[in-house]
Amino acid sequence: MSQAKTAKGFWPAFNQRKFLDDWVMLLAALGIFVLSAVFIDNFLSPLNMRGLGLAISTVGIAACTMLFCLASGHFDLSVGSVIACAGVVAGIVIRDTDSVALGVSAALGMGLVVGLINGIVIAKLRINALIATLATMQIVRGLAYIFSNGKAVGVMDERFFVFGNGQLLGVPVPIIITVLCFIFFGWLLNYTSYGRNTMAIGGNQEAALLAGVNVDRTKIIIFAVHGLIGALAGVILASRMTSGQPMIGQGFELTVISACVLGGVSLSGGIGMIRHVIAGVLILAIIENAMNLKNIDTFYQYVIRGSILLLAVIIDRMKQR
Amino acid sequence: MTAAALRFDAIGKTFPGVKALDGISFTAHPGQVHALMGENGAGKSTLLKILGGAYIPSSGSVQIGAQVMAFKNAADSIASGVAVIHQELHLVPEMSVAENLFLGHLPTRLGVVNRGLLRQQALACLKGLADEIDPDEKLGRLSLGQRQLVEIAKALSRGANVIAFDEPTSSLSAREIDRLMAIIARLRDEGKVVLYVSHRMEEVFRICDAVTVFKDGRYVRTFEDMSSLTHDQLVTCMVGRDIQDIYDYRAREQGEVALKVDGLLGPGLREPISFQVRKGEILGLFGLVGAGRTELFRLLSGLERASAGSLALCGQALQLRSPRDAIAAGILLCPEDRKKEGIIPLASVAENINISARAAHSTFGWLLRDGWEKGNADRQIQAMRVKTPNAAQKIMYLSGGNQQKAILGRWLSMPMKVLLLDEPTRGIDIGAKSEIYQIIHNLAASGIAVIVVSSDLMEVMGISDRILVMSEGALAGELPRERADEARLLQLALPRSRA
Numbered sequence: 160m161s162q163a164k165t166a167k168g169f170w171p172a173f174n175q176r177k178f179l180d181d182w183v184m185l186l187a188a189l190g191i192f193v194l195s196a197v198f199i200d201n202f203l204s205p206l207n208m209r210g211l212g213l214a215i216s217t218v219g220i221a222a223c224t225m226l227f228c229l230a231s232g233h234f235d236l237s238v239g240s241v242i243a244c245a246g247v248v249a250g251i252v253i254r255d256t257d258s259v260a261l262g263v264s265a266a267l268g269m270g271l272v273v274g275l276i277n278g279i280v281i282a283k284l285r286i287n288a289l290i291a292t293l294a295t296m297q298i299v300r301g302l303a304y305i306f307s308n309g310k311a312v313g314v315m316d317e318r319f320f321v322f323g324n325g326q327l328l329g330v331p332v333p334i335i336i337t338v339l340c341f342i343f344f345g346w347l348l349n350y351t352s353y354g355r356n357t358m359a360i361g362g363n364q365e366a367a368l369l370a371g372v373n374v375d376r377t378k379i380i381i382f383a384v385h386g387l388i389g390a391l392a393g394v395i396l397a398s399r400m401t402s403g404q405p406m407i408g409q410g411f412e413l414t415v416i417s418a419c420v421l422g423g424v425s426l427s428g429g430i431g432m433i434r435h436v437i438a439g440v441l442i443l444a445i446i447e448n449a450m451n452l453k454n455i456d457t458f459y460q461y462v463i464r465g466s467i468l469l470l471a472v473i474i475d476r477m478k479q480r
Numbered sequence: 481m482t483a484a485a486l487r488f489d490a491i492g493k494t495f496p497g498v499k500a501l502d503g504i505s506f507t508a509h510p511g512q513v514h515a516l517m518g519e520n521g522a523g524k525s526t527l528l529k530i531l532g533g534a535y536i537p538s539s540g541s542v543q544i545g546a547q548v549m550a551f552k553n554a555a556d557s558i559a560s561g562v563a564v565i566h567q568e569l570h571l572v573p574e575m576s577v578a579e580n581l582f583l584g585h586l587p588t589r590l591g592v593v594n595r596g597l598l599r600q601q602a603l604a605c606l607k608g609l610a611d612e613i614d615p616d617e618k619l620g621r622l623s624l625g626q627r628q629l630v631e632i633a634k635a636l637s638r639g640a641n642v643i644a645f646d647e648p649t650s651s652l653s654a655r656e657i658d659r660l661m662a663i664i665a666r667l668r669d670e671g672k673v674v675l676y677v678s679h680r681m682e683e684v685f686r687i688c689d690a691v692t693v694f695k696d697g698r699y700v701r702t703f704e705d706m707s708s709l710t711h712d713q714l715v716t717c718m719v720g721r722d723i724q725d726i727y728d729y730r731a732r733e734q735g736e737v738a739l740k741v742d743g744l745l746g747p748g749l750r751e752p753i754s755f756q757v758r759k760g761e762i763l764g765l766f767g768l769v770g771a772g773r774t775e776l777f778r779l780l781s782g783l784e785r786a787s788a789g790s791l792a793l794c795g796q797a798l799q800l801r802s803p804r805d806a807i808a809a810g811i812l813l814c815p816e817d818r819k820k821e822g823i824i825p826l827a828s829v830a831e832n833i834n835i836s837a838r839a840a841h842s843t844f845g846w847l848l849r850d851g852w853e854k855g856n857a858d859r860q861i862q863a864m865r866v867k868t869p870n871a872a873q874k875i876m877y878l879s880g881g882n883q884q885k886a887i888l889g890r891w892l893s894m895p896m897k898v899l900l901l902d903e904p905t906r907g908i909d910i911g912a913k914s915e916i917y918q919i920i921h922n923l924a925a926s927g928i929a930v931i932v933v934s935s936d937l938m939e940v941m942g943i944s945d946r947i948l949v950m951s952e953g954a955l956a957g958e959l960p961r962e963r964a965d966e967a968r969l970l971q972l973a974l975p976r977s978r979a
Contacts, residue, residue, distance in 0.1 A: 363823065
């Protein structure tokens with residue numbers, strides 16, 4: 160009771176804290192953007208803005224559903240492999256059938272199946288998500304190499320390039336899809352029982368179970384959707400590169416997770432909002448873009464990216480104290 | 481060597497929203513076995529955790545001899561010669577007995593473990609305590625009693641002068657208990673301070689030289705002369721008579737049988753359990769820790785599957801495969817451990833209230849309706865009088881009593897036939913307690929069957945129409961309200977010493 164009273168007494172202060180908790184990373188992203196715009200030549204040039212938007216798109220799309228995995232207290236390491244395999248599958252099917260629709264469907268179907276397997280293994284067989292998705296990560300990567308014989312699968316059909324290189328009112332299609340994903344999954348998390356149950360499972364799985372949440376089914380859906388959306392990101396990437404490449408996206412899963420955590424999504428579940436994801440994705444992409452414009456050596460970029468990830472995890476830890 | 485006396489001086493411990501200990505002062509003398517008694521939740525374990533350095537007291541201090549101890553962690557406590565032998569032993573089953581004895585300070589030569597010396601030292605350690613144990617044996621292969629002896633040997637090897645036992649006999653056989661008693665007597669004769677926490681009266685009378693009784697986190701009294709103390713005096717002291725009537729019991733109309741349990745068996749139950757509860761009835765379920773009450777609730781709430789027996793709800797046979805089945809049928813559980821099983825701490829009060837009922841109030845079952853979400857949360861917060869600044873407040877910032885009321889609000893949003901309450905007022909202050917009793921009465925009066933599990937004798941007697949007593953995984957007896965008194969209930973609840 161005393162706690163509730165304190166909160167009431169300091170209501171404005173509490174509110175301020177909540178405001179900061181919710182928005183600080185998005186403000187940080189904005190700050191970094193402004194700083195880059197001021198201090199780096201060509202940062203605001205249309206060409207660079209376009210490049211930045213495209214860089215955000217692949218990570219951003221996958222991060223939307225990674226948010227659900229993390230919010231439920233799990234994570235998924237297989238997404239990088241799914242991206243590569245989806246591109247390869249799309250490429251092969253389009254080459255062999257001359258049907259873009261069939262190719263894209265096959266790629267998305269592959270992602271869905273991988274996600275379903277992840278979800279069933281984690282939810283029903285109670286295998287740790289780290290182990291389960293580490294295994295599927297390697298299996299799916301292997302399949303991508305096997306399907307493609309280890310070589311990039313080129314696509315000639317121009318209709319396929321709409322996903323990666325098309326434009327709508329001057330805005331590249333991948334960016335439009337990313338923004339739609341942000342809106343859709345943000346809505347899903349807040350305004351559906353599926354989203355709220357995801358948060359409840361991450362917040363306290365035992366309590367969610369006793370409250371009547373269908374924990375297993377929710378988890379399976381989370382991973383299945385994540386597989387599907389990962390494949391969508393893979394299709395878009397393949398379309399941009401006009402080929403499905405089996406070696407692409409190595410380490411991508413960690414970029415996606417670090418973007419989420421950097422934005423404020425908790426690794427231990429129960430805390431996460433779409434604005435966290437947007438902030439994290441923006442910060443990572445802007446810093447990388449700025450480093451490229453500044454011609455910072457790739458070797459140093461690794462160190463800087465790693466430091467940012469470490470910082471993100473430490474912040475996550477300190478927030479729980 | 482004789483140890484110095486152990487003194488607790490005005491120890492207080494507050495957790496957010498709960499006062500676990502309040503002004504505990506007493507002295508345990510060397511050469512004595514000093515028992516700590518009290519009902520569940522009286523604060524005995526919290527005190528041992530403070531002694532062991534796991535908790536830092538909010539006020540007061542622990543003194544050994546003339547020295548004030550300020551334990552910051554377990555290592556401080558061990559270094560000062562204190563050993564707490566917990567119910568769950570702190571040993572590594574996969575390592576050898578000798579390694580367990582000297583974990584953290586293994587004898588080494590140039591950084592390499594000196595196996596010969598380790599064995600020698602371990603043998604010396606076990607000598608006189610458990611000569612039959614081979615130091616090279618893997619600890620996991622020993623019986624529970626032997627493991628406990630290893631833990632005691634470990635404590636003695638570190639020079640412990642204050643040794644506290646927390647329910648040491650709860651999983652021992654009769655012969656192992658005899659042996660433990662002999663060892664405790666020896667420790668006493670060597671002049672050590674021995675604290676002994678137990679529910680078992682006969683052990684306390686057998687081995688202890690003094691008893692300190694706690695109730696609701698407060699010191700009640702210390703008996704120094706065991707020979708003039710009777711069983712009944714001790715029980716009366718533990719229960720405490722000076723509680724005003726906060727239960728507000730009113731007789732109610734009872735309807736037909738709501739839930740019929742027939743020969744139910746499952747994990748944690750020793751014998752099949754059969755009973756029934758009527759609409760409008762409040763059925764108390766009393767027993768000590770480990771009696772199987774929570775296990776029975778896990779079966780009734782679908783969390784665990786029954787291995788035998790059947791359930792019937794309002795005359796209809798019922799199969800429970802998951803908590804969802806029980807909830808769909810209208811059997812709703814407020815779990816014992818609110819933090820672990822009840823609330824979703826990071827979520828808002830509204831979220832915690834709406835989580836179960838929302839599926840029935842959403843478009844297509846999954847699209848939330850904003851109006852219902854807000855309306856239901858506010859309605860339940862008002863009806864249950866949950867004290868919260870607003871519905872968006874995170875529930876972890878509420879007191880235990882208000883969290884419990886929010887969970888009751890969660891179930892009141894649902895169609896309810898049977899309400900299962902597991903220790904509904906544990907850790908809740910007296911004001912919120914009486915509010916919760918009123919809610920329980922009103923629910924029963926509206927025709928809901930209520931089953932209340934409680935270790936609090938006064939609570940069980942105060943609110944129940946009828947009381948079932950469980951002991952060691954079986955039903956030990958049934959008493960109607962009129963015939964229930966402390967002596968009868970405790971008599972039924974106390975475990976018979978195992979042969």
